[in-house]
Amino acid sequence: MKKQFILEAIDVTFEYSDGTKALDGVNISIEKGKKTAVLGPNGVGKTTLFLHFNGILKPKSGKILYNGEEIKYNRTELTKLRKNVGIVFQNPDIQLFSASVYQEISFGPMNLGYPENIVKEKVEKAMKQMRIIDLKDKPTHFLSYGQKKSVSIADIIAMEPEVIILDEPTVYLDPKHVQEIMGLFDKLAEEEKTIILSTHDVDFAYSWADYIYVMRKGKVVAKGEPAVVFTNEKELDWSDLRKPMLLEIYEILKEKGIMNGSNIPKNIEELKKCIK
Amino acid sequence: MLIDSYSYTNRMYNVHPVEKLLFAFLTMILCFKFDAYTNIAVIILMFVVTVFKAKIPAKVYIKLMLIPYSFLIISILTLVINVVEDKSIALVSFNIFGITLGITAKGVSTAIILFFRALAVVSCLYFLALTTPVVDIINVLKKFKFPSLFLELLQLIYRFIFVLIQAADDIYISQDSRLGYATLKNSYRSLGFLISSLFIKSYKDSQDLYVALEARGYNGELKVIGKDYKFCYKNIIFIILIELILISISMLLRR
Numbered sequence: 001m002k003k004q005f006i007l008e009a010i011d012v013t014f015e016y017s018d019g020t021k022a023l024d025g026v027n028i029s030i031e032k033g034k035k036t037a038v039l040g041p042n043g044v045g046k047t048t049l050f051l052h053f054n055g056i057l058k059p060k061s062g063k064i065l066y067n068g069e070e071i072k073y074n075r076t077e078l079t080k081l082r083k084n085v086g087i088v089f090q091n092p093d094i095q096l097f098s099a100s101v102y103q104e105i106s107f108g109p110m111n112l113g114y115p116e117n118i119v120k121e122k123v124e125k126a127m128k129q130m131r132i133i134d135l136k137d138k139p140t141h142f143l144s145y146g147q148k149k150s151v152s153i154a155d156i157i158a159m160e161p162e163v164i165i166l167d168e169p170t171v172y173l174d175p176k177h178v179q180e181i182m183g184l185f186d187k188l189a190e191e192e193k194t195i196i197l198s199t200h201d202v203d204f205a206y207s208w209a210d211y212i213y214v215m216r217k218g219k220v221v222a223k224g225e226p227a228v229v230f231t232n233e234k235e236l237d238w239s240d241l242r243k244p245m246l247l248e249i250y251e252i253l254k255e256k257g258i259m260n261g262s263n264i265p266k267n268i269e270e271l272k273k274c275i276k
Numbered sequence: 277m278l279i280d281s282y283s284y285t286n287r288m289y290n291v292h293p294v295e296k297l298l299f300a301f302l303t304m305i306l307c308f309k310f311d312a313y314t315n316i317a318v319i320i321l322m323f324v325v326t327v328f329k330a331k332i333p334a335k336v337y338i339k340l341m342l343i344p345y346s347f348l349i350i351s352i353l354t355l356v357i358n359v360v361e362d363k364s365i366a367l368v369s370f371n372i373f374g375i376t377l378g379i380t381a382k383g384v385s386t387a388i389i390l391f392f393r394a395l396a397v398v399s400c401l402y403f404l405a406l407t408t409p410v411v412d413i414i415n416v417l418k419k420f421k422f423p424s425l426f427l428e429l430l431q432l433i434y435r436f437i438f439v440l441i442q443a444a445d446d447i448y449i450s451q452d453s454r455l456g457y458a459t460l461k462n463s464y465r466s467l468g469f470l471i472s473s474l475f476i477k478s479y480k481d482s483q484d485l486y487v488a489l490e491a492r493g494y495n496g497e498l499k500v501i502g503k504d505y506k507f508c509y510k511n512i513i514f515i516i517l518i519e520l521i522l523i524s525i526s527m528l529l530r531r
Contacts, residue, residue, distance in 0.1 A: 083493065086491070093439050099435045100409075
């Protein structure tokens, strides 16, 4: 079966007006319905890349394809694209512009031109999915960081995009929230949604993602399935990113000869099963 | 920000904002129309409604009412003490640099009316501020077809006041923990840094906000849906009754 790519970046180069090269010939293909993680330290152009996928930034050279078609930068096409590709920004305090949670979430669907009763349905549904119904009447500035993050994700879910892009979604979150959000992403993936996120948490990326891109200085330096990327040491210079803890333990155990099976474990449960 | 937090947690939060606005503004008009007795009645009325109906703690309410006093007393003094030409109508008078200053009966009565009127109007405004969130007030204004540019500005300013305060607070704490406010000289310097970095941060944040809005299909208008409220006829009848009682008592006392 031929793989279906929903978003593609082909030879994308981008320079900010002050001359810094943020993206330098980036090639990325996002498979439909998959969970993709973009790994890399701060300031390698992950956010810049995401803003290209949503049509906010226009590449200096190269092109962005959505569903195999090059995106056009006129208002109607952009609105269509932004309906289908949603971005959850890193800092919820900047994304959330309204003092009321309900109003905040209704902003996206309203911009898509739905009538009010349908917008209400979508807002309620998104709040249910994020489990924030009880925040409905709360003002935004009373919320904790984790709650603000949940609202900022609901903002995007309410627009029902095909692709959900999350910029560093796990930063500052407590482990419980990270768990919840991971579960939510899995659920969205089951609904055939494509999820892209950036992170520098290699452990999270390793056990969560179907496919990984590693970026450095505006370039993609490695790509592939997690187990492949992290075991291919020739391609990677581990000074920027460390190896996932789970993989290191696996390799140590394998060396000592107490490993069963040849599959590389993706999480603790799989590791347990491998141990003799 | 005390008032703001009460506006979301008080017992009248779910009352239709139009009803609350109507009540506050109708009463306020009466304060301007009638004299001191009506104003005293309004002060008591607003106290009762805010403290017993909306369940704002009496202590908080009284503390808030005390805030305007410092302004009030200064303005009252300037009203009470006037330049008098005819010493015989003055209750008390004294000479400074050849000018006769004194207190007249007329001045005192104007001052009394102004004093109670100011307090009564303030209490109406406090009632509104303590029971109605800004978001609701903006929604009502939108229904009354206020210009959307003005309302959107209001909405964004209100939201980002809190972001700005938080940012200022964070910077202040980080400066203070490094002895930034240990001496007067340090304080001036630190405050300067705080203000300039806040300015730069706000500028950068505003650009990021624009990008975030654009990503959700912003096209020049902040379209949102507000909360649903239901009119309560009992409340409206109550408002009309109270206003009628106030008007009729005031008319009777005027004679």
